[in-house]
Amino acid sequence: MTEIYSKPRQQAEVAFGKNQSQFFERQRAIEDLNSIVVARNEKTLRLREARLAKERQDNMASATKPGPKRAKKSTGRSV
Template sequence: MTEHISKNRERAEAAFSLTQTQHLSRNRVVSEIDAVATARNEKTARLRALRLEQDAIALAQVAAKSDKG
């Protein structure tokens, strides 16, 4: 009888270990995806700010030229 309980326990521990490993792997992947998304959003915001700055400079140049001529 002890042998039967021991084998059941071994199977349960193996199943738990597998589940725990899958959970940890999933969390790691989600963290990596979040990091990539954060980096992408930061880069997009930086590029948008640069584009808006360039647009403002171009608009100012056009306004300056139209004032002269």
């Protein structure tokens, strides 16, 4: 079904096709950027949760472990 259109109709079809392809390219670019943002946010959340878990573990370990004994400082005066 090859139809022959008038010259203005052909020009309009070409212009419309270009406009549509630009629209779809723009949409694809936006989707790519959005997927990058989502992936970055998920990674940030995983890393934050891992850091907080490690901090909790370190705090629990330091709370149960006695601190180092400190030597008394001498004042340098003799009595």
